[in-house]
Amino acid sequence: AIEVNLSPKMNGNAIFEKDISLYKTVGLILAVNTSLAGDQLLFRYPSVIRQQVSAETLRAFAHNRSNETVKNVKENASFSTTGSPLGLNKGSVAASEGRLGNLAIDIQQYEAYNLPSPTLAPQIVPKPSLCNMPFQLTIENTIFVGYPTLFRENEKLASDDPKHQDVLRLFNFVVVLARDGNPNLEGKTTSGTLSQFHKIAHQISIALEHEQRRCGYLTEQASQMLNIRESWLIAQRDERADVSKPDHQALTSQLLSVAHLSREMREMYHMLKEEGNLNIRLNGWVTVTCSLEDPEDHPKWAMRPYQTLLMLNTKQQRWSTVLPPDSSPLLRKLMEVAKPTKSFRELQMELDIPFSYLYRLAAHLVYWKRAKIVNTLTKNNVYLLNHELEPPSYRVLGDEFSKSFPNFRFEEILERFSHPKTLGEHSDFLLIASLQRDFVEVVIWLLQKDLIVQLHTFVFLLLNPPKQKREKEKAITMNGSHQEVLNYSIPQINNIQLASSNSERRHLMSVNSEKEFSFGEDVSIQEIS
Numbered sequence: 001a002i003e004v005n006l007s008p009k010m011n012g013n014a015i016f017e018k019d020i021s022l023y024k025t026v027g028l029i030l031a032v033n034t035s036l037a038g039d040q041l042l043f044r045y046p047s048v049i050r051q052q053v054s055a056e057t058l059r060a061f062a063h064n065r066s067n068e069t070v071k072n073v074k075e076n077a078s079f080s081t082t083g084s085p086l087g088l089n090k091g092s093v094a095a096s097e098g099r100l101g102n103l104a105i106d107i108q109q110y111e112a113y114n115l116p117s118p119t120l121a122p123q124i125v126p127k128p129s130l131c132n133m134p135f136q137l138t139i140e141n142t143i144f145v146g147y148p149t150l151f152r153e154n155e156k157l158a159s160d161d162p163k164h165q166d167v168l169r170l171f172n173f174v175v176v177l178a179r180d181g182n183p184n185l186e187g188k189t190t191s192g193t194l195s196q197f198h199k200i201a202h203q204i205s206i207a208l209e210h211e212q213r214r215c216g217y218l219t220e221q222a223s224q225m226l227n228i229r230e231s232w233l234i235a236q237r238d239e240r241a242d243v244s245k246p247d248h249q250a251l252t253s254q255l256l257s258v259a260h261l262s263r264e265m266r267e268m269y270h271m272l273k274e275e276g277n278l279n280i281r282l283n284g285w286v287t288v289t290c291s292l293e294d295p296e297d298h299p300k301w302a303m304r305p306y307q308t309l310l311m312l313n314t315k316q317q318r319w320s321t322v323l324p325p326d327s328s329p330l331l332r333k334l335m336e337v338a339k340p341t342k343s344f345r346e347l348q349m350e351l352d353i354p355f356s357y358l359y360r361l362a363a364h365l366v367y368w369k370r371a372k373i374v375n376t377l378t379k380n381n382v383y384l385l386n387h388e389l390e391p392p393s394y395r396v397l398g399d400e401f402s403k404s405f406p407n408f409r410f411e412e413i414l415e416r417f418s419h420p421k422t423l424g425e426h427s428d429f430l431l432i433a434s435l436q437r438d439f440v441e442v443v444i445w446l447l448q449k450d451l452i453v454q455l456h457t458f459v460f461l462l463l464n465p466p467k468q469k470r471e472k473e474k475a476i477t478m479n480g481s482h483q484e485v486l487n488y489s490i491p492q493i494n495n496i497q498l499a500s501s502n503s504e505r506r507h508l509m510s511v512n513s514e515k516e517f518s519f520g521e522d523v524s525i526q527e528i529s
Contacts, residue, residue: 192292
């Protein structure tokens with residue numbers, strides 16, 4: 001079943017505001033329409049899953065390309081079936097192919113994404129009258145979202161000279177989505193609504209259109225990709241038994257090694273898939289920044305002066321590698337001076353700005369997944385392993401930990417935080433001052449990876465219910481009810497054990513007895529959810 005959803009207008013989010021379901025990124029596709037080649041799928045990432053080229057692709061190639069064109073392709077563009085692709089060494093090629101293999105397993109369940117190029121390209125390249133507006137195509141469990149863009153001046157140029165000039169008429173940058181059936185953990189938003197993905201596709205399309213009009217960027221990249229795809233198809237038609245035919249992953253690796261736009265699309269995919277936001281400079285000229293985080297979704301707890309800002313980059317980076325060139329100077333300064341050991345009060349004094357503005361800068365960094373709010377690190381803080389976290393691989397985390405902190409063992413650190421202790425108690429076993437400083441960096445790294453969470457102790461005092469209500473409860477008890485309302489004297493408060501708990505789950509008071517304790521007739525301590 002195919003459902004095409006095209007709106008004649010883009011009036012804010014009106015056409016998509018009813019759908020609040022969350023979707024995850026499956027892949028990215030770039031398709032174009034040229035005056036000579038027609039509808040063409042230039043690149044999709046991750047690579048498709050097929051053992052061999054489909055018959056539809058080979059028939060379309062034989063039909064669209066004359067013998068003269070094939071001869072020119074053989075002379076000007078040859079596909080590398082042995083050795084390394086252009087511009088990549090053997091080590092990087094092996095790593096790239098391994099990563100593509102892992103992604104291929106994830107997209108195996110989406111048949112629409114794996115359709116042959118000649119079948120899928122006409123579906124995602126609309127006619128000119130439906131361009132320059134939101135595009136949405138649903139095929140079974142897969143949704144294609146884009147913003148097809150038409151170059152009207154190029155269309156007129158192609159009609160004036162239809163034989164001798166291959167002109168780019170339109171393009172469609174498509175984000176492929178699927179419904180997210182597994183909600184992400186808190187703080188790890190990598191899924192979003194349809195309206196958010198439509199905004200992302202629209203922003204990227206505007207940036208690509210700007211670069212095409214400025215320097216012909218799309219035309220150059222499309223020419224390179226078409227040549228590589230044609231040489232790959234020629235290699236598929238080679239009937240010699242001693243020549244191995246390159247698969248789809250080899251085609252993707254070759255496109256990544258030659259076409260700059262394909263590498264940018266790969267970077268976009270991993271940003272959306274792993275971080276939930278984009279911060280990329282297309283063609284080294286246009287900066288595109290967008291996020292899947294809902295700007296109207298405010299945090300549950302307000303920021304406090306005793307809290308601080310924890311930067312999420314594991315390596316020390318300058319603001320120029322993270323922020324756009326026109327960012328606020330105060331935001332740059334905040335990124336340079338922020339440390340988990342400096343509270344907001346200290347940062348406010350150092351930067352000499354009002355608390356309200358400091359909180360706005362911090363909220364901005366939190367929204368773009370560059371930082372998160374934590375309590376300032378002190379010796380009295382109590383941390384415990386985050387049992388709700390499901391990391392992709394402890395082996396990968398262990399390798400990264402060993403490279404960053406060679407004086408510590410990852411397994412021993414995890415074992416130490418398996419029991420709630422203060423940081424002062426953890427650092428007592430370190431007799432060398434330099435190791436104690438390194439241990440603070442270890443704690444910061446664990447917080448950045450969400451491997452540990454802070455525990456808090458909460459004490460709540462509530463007044464007893466009115467006297468009439470207590471008498472009524474006693475009457476119920478005398479009539480045989482199992483409920484008991486018992487009073488205890490103040491000295492028995494020593495039997496109460498205060499429990500430390502995760503701030504997110506707030507396990508409060510636990511008592512040795514199974515009964516409720518109260519301070520005489522006036523004050524009681526009870527559990528509050």
